[in-house]
Amino acid sequence: MGGARTALFNYLLARQTAGTFILRIEDTDTARNVPGAERKIMDDLRWLGLGWDEGIGVGGPHGPYVQSQRLELYDAAIDKLLTAGQAYYAFETADELEAMRKEAESRKQAFRYPRPARLPDEADIRRVREEGRPVVVRFRTPTEDITVHDEVAGDVTVAASELDDFVIRKADGMPVYHLANVVDDHLMGVNLVMRGQEFLGQTPRHIALQRALGFATPRYAHLPLIMDMQGRKLSKRDGDVEVHSFRAAGYLPEALANFLALLGWSPGGDREKMTLAEMVDLFSIERIGRTNAKFDREKLLAFNTDAAAAAGEERLAAAFDDYLAASESPIGQAGLNAEAKRDLLRVNRGFRTFADIDHKCGFLYVADEAVRYDETAVKKVLDKGGYDMLRTLLPLLEAQEPWTAEGLEKLLSEVCGAHSVGMGKVAQPIRVAVSGGTISPAIYETLVLLGKPRTLSRIRRALALPK
RNA sequence: GGCCCCGUCGUCUAGUGGCCCAGGACACCGGCUUUUCACGCCGGCAACACGAGUUCGAAUCUCGUCGGGGUCACCA
Numbered sequence: 001m002g003g004a005r006t007a008l009f010n011y012l013l014a015r016q017t018a019g020t021f022i023l024r025i026e027d028t029d030t031a032r033n034v035p036g037a038e039r040k041i042m043d044d045l046r047w048l049g050l051g052w053d054e055g056i057g058v059g060g061p062h063g064p065y066v067q068s069q070r071l072e073l074y075d076a077a078i079d080k081l082l083t084a085g086q087a088y089y090a091f092e093t094a095d096e097l098e099a100m101r102k103e104a105e106s107r108k109q110a111f112r113y114p115r116p117a118r119l120p121d122e123a124d125i126r127r128v129r130e131e132g133r134p135v136v137v138r139f140r141t142p143t144e145d146i147t148v149h150d151e152v153a154g155d156v157t158v159a160a161s162e163l164d165d166f167v168i169r170k171a172d173g174m175p176v177y178h179l180a181n182v183v184d185d186h187l188m189g190v191n192l193v194m195r196g197q198e199f200l201g202q203t204p205r206h207i208a209l210q211r212a213l214g215f216a217t218p219r220y221a222h223l224p225l226i227m228d229m230q231g232r233k234l235s236k237r238d239g240d241v242e243v244h245s246f247r248a249a250g251y252l253p254e255a256l257a258n259f260l261a262l263l264g265w266s267p268g269g270d271r272e273k274m275t276l277a278e279m280v281d282l283f284s285i286e287r288i289g290r291t292n293a294k295f296d297r298e299k300l301l302a303f304n305t306d307a308a309a310a311a312g313e314e315r316l317a318a319a320f321d322d323y324l325a326a327s328e329s330p331i332g333q334a335g336l337n338a339e340a341k342r343d344l345l346r347v348n349r350g351f352r353t354f355a356d357i358d359h360k361c362g363f364l365y366v367a368d369e370a371v372r373y374d375e376t377a378v379k380k381v382l383d384k385g386g387y388d389m390l391r392t393l394l395p396l397l398e399a400q401e402p403w404t405a406e407g408l409e410k411l412l413s414e415v416c417g418a419h420s421v422g423m424g425k426v427a428q429p430i431r432v433a434v435s436g437g438t439i440s441p442a443i444y445e446t447l448v449l450l451g452k453p454r455t456l457s458r459i460r461r462a463l464a465l466p467k
Numbered sequence: 468g469g470c471c472c473c474g475u476c477g478u479c480u481a482g483u484g485g486c487c488c489a490g491g492a493c494a495c496c497g498g499c500u501u502u503u504c505a506c507g508c509c510g511g512c513a514a515c516a517c518g519a520g521u522u523c524g525a526a527u528c529u530c531g532u533c534g535g536g537g538u539c540a541c542c543a
Contacts, residue, residue, distance in 0.1 A: 027543095031542090032542065109468095111539080153471090158471075162470055162539085176543090177542070181543090197536090201472090201538045225536070227535095233537080259479090262480075266479085266481070268482090270480095272491075289480080291472095291474065292536060293480090294478060294479075295478095296477095296493070299494075300493090305506080349506070351505065352505070359504085360504065423502040424502050424503080438503045439504045441505095444502095
């Protein structure tokens with residue numbers, strides 16, 4: 001979710017300034033790469049409406065856009081640093097480094113990698129390789145304080161004593177994130193970096209690398225973080241916080257995008273509801289906040305409810321189709337035609353997410369014999385006079401023609417009058433009989449959707465329920 | 468723990484020295500509507516973390532305290 005928000009802000013600014021929005025895959029951690037992850041990222045971004053101008057899937061002049069396919073480029077940069085004496089080889093094993101860290105910790109000191117007095121030469125490297133020890137390359141960090149001119153956080157200076165000689169090429173030959181990121185940003189002409197605030201403390205390393213490599217430093221804007229409701233960094237352990245899970249749960253992308261935009265940014269005043277295009281116009285780095293935001297699902301739900309109510313018929317139909325394909329909705333499995341789906345949308349007006357429609361109308365798509373009767377509903381409605389009402393209603397419904405909302409309304413109103421009871425006494429028993437519970441669309445609509453034969457069949461079945 | 472960032476209603480935020488005994492939205496509470504659920508409508512509760520200072524005047528500026536978060540990897 002944090003990544004989606006970052007993508008959104010980058011997209012907004014790129015569109016507003018006629019810049020280029022680039023999608024690049026940073027997959028230099030061989031161990032953590034997940035097959036299919038690229039596809040998911042692209043699907044999520046496209047679903048949110050955040051199309052990119054350059055990058056994976058669409059190409060561009062600076063490809064390839066996958067870091068694991070650009071290794072020669074990073075090697076060239078590393079070699080350049082090596083020959084210039086701005087980087088050197090190191091041979092410690094993970095265990096050795098761990099021990100050094102532990103030791104520093106026991107002395108209550110922050111661990112800084114100790115640069116050896118004599119840097120290893122070619123002979124050392126050959127020997128170490130033969131011994132089978134890991135060989136990495138470390139960047140020789142300059143001894144100067146570095147100030148990041150961040151456009152959100154302001155000037156942030158990190159003392160040279162805080163920086164040590166970090167690894168830029170791992171033992172497996174892959175570059176580390178910092179190096180690859182800096183090289184690619186330079187090669188791809190990136191002049192603005194907007195990313196999460198967790199990178200702010202790393203930025204001095206990036207700036208040092210840029211200086212050593214002779215690259216220009218881009219503008220930086222570090223975004224406040226998105227936290228869970230407990231105030232911790234949002235993580236998968238707090239439930240589904242991936243974009244796709246909201247798609248499958250029946251949310252509208254425009255609602256999610258709108259909600260996400262307000263996490264760390266505000267257009268000012270009381271403005272809240274915006275389309276993507278409006279956000280493009282209103283966005284500005286100056287109005288990005290500095291405080292972390294909590295991801296409040298309740299508010300997102302409210303945004304979605306409003307977005308669904310505001311969406312035009314066509315937009316809603318398309319979004320509903322997307323939901324049906326992305327979710328495991330029983331309605332999707334029923335293979336309805338366009339008109340049936342429109343009817344469903346119409347009788348469910350006021351729904352909060354598409355999943356509400358499943359909840360409210362799922363009983364329409366099961367066999368009559370498979371309807372399960374909710375115990376409390378039966379007790380509350382059928383046991384208290386509901387059965388009698390159903391017996392009265394059955395012959396009338398059998399005779400009812402035409403089977404339309406208007407016709408049924410007329411019939412049921414007459415029954416109310418004849419027995420001097422409110423509509424609740426009539427509608428509820430029917431609702432329980434045909435749906436098994438007390439939740440459904442308006443009763444006339446429900447019966448029309450169900451159809452006459454199935455309505456009658458279900459009422460007979462309810463009457464046969466063991467008392 | 469070191470370093471860095473941050474601190475307005477429960478939540479997202481408006482607010483850039485007087486328009487603010489702080490506005491909007493969500494949530495919550497009460498009511499209305501009502502054939503269920505949901506929607507909708509009306510009303511209400513609710514915050515400038517604390518303490519000094521600057522100033523005629525501070526939510527807005529300064530310092531301190533406290534609190535929260537991030538980061539200290541051969542992860543990104």
